[in-house]
Amino acid sequence: MGAPKYKRIMLKLSGEALAGKNGFGIDFDVAMRIALEIKEIVEMGIEIGAVIGGGNIWRGRSGEGMDRTTADYMGMLATCINALALQDSLESIGVNTRVQTAIEMREIAEPFIRRKAMRHLEKGRIVIFGAGTGNPYFSTDTTAALRAAEIEADAILLAKKVDGVYDKDPNKYDDAKKYSKLSFIQVLEQGLQVMDSTASSLCMDNNIPIIVFGLDTPGNIKRAVLGEEIGTVVSNA
Numbered sequence: 001m002g003a004p005k006y007k008r009i010m011l012k013l014s015g016e017a018l019a020g021k022n023g024f025g026i027d028f029d030v031a032m033r034i035a036l037e038i039k040e041i042v043e044m045g046i047e048i049g050a051v052i053g054g055g056n057i058w059r060g061r062s063g064e065g066m067d068r069t070t071a072d073y074m075g076m077l078a079t080c081i082n083a084l085a086l087q088d089s090l091e092s093i094g095v096n097t098r099v100q101t102a103i104e105m106r107e108i109a110e111p112f113i114r115r116k117a118m119r120h121l122e123k124g125r126i127v128i129f130g131a132g133t134g135n136p137y138f139s140t141d142t143t144a145a146l147r148a149a150e151i152e153a154d155a156i157l158l159a160k161k162v163d164g165v166y167d168k169d170p171n172k173y174d175d176a177k178k179y180s181k182l183s184f185i186q187v188l189e190q191g192l193q194v195m196d197s198t199a200s201s202l203c204m205d206n207n208i209p210i211i212v213f214g215l216d217t218p219g220n221i222k223r224a225v226l227g228e229e230i231g232t233v234v235s236n237a
Contacts, residue, residue: 005227010148054078072136102134163214
């Protein structure tokens with residue numbers, strides 16, 4: 001086994017990933033599989049921050065009448081539910097974990113404090129960041145980019161249901177082309193679905209590469225940390 005390419009990473013998981021085949025809610029077998037993969041790279045000495053979406057619980061405004069701000073706050077609460085579920089799975093297999101939230105809820109999590117998060121990482125604890133940025137109109141993609149910059153992560157590992165970045169939806173088009181490498185400029189100019197434009201711009205400005213890969217293939221998180229050629233790498237290079 002080669003040496004890890006990254007010392008500190010931000011792992012971005014979609015909420016849908018936790019739902020498994022159910023499509024909704026939390027499949028704890030899936031959560032445990034993810035936890036076991038994370039434990040393996042923790043044991044390699046990798047420092048890990050994590051952000052989880054909330055799409056398995058709440059996908060935003062379900063009706064025309066709902067206020068966008070209210071819908072976004074509901075989504076932030078959904079990310080906290082997922083963060084606690086992942087924390088429980090990790091703690092059950094002996095991985096020290098802290099949940100920090102952008103909206104204070106002291107009975108269940110720590111408030112986000114950058115210096116405290118950095119200290120947890122240095123001590124080998126996983127820090128899961130919940131409640132997004134704490135502000136409406138920002139996605140969990142942007143949260144991952146922002147927190148990655150704040151904790152000085154070497155890269156963002158973007159684990160998705162699709163195994164990389166394509167020029168069009170591979171689930172709809174058989175001739176969809178998969179990219180192995182992309183620049184942030186290409187992503188923004190072509191409107192490719194990696195992260196939203198705010199997150200992509202933030203990563204570009206702070207020179208944080210994004211590795212996009214499929215979560216459904218066991219061992220892919222470790223492969224990404226080792227720098228193996230999987231998925232798509234988005235960077236300034």
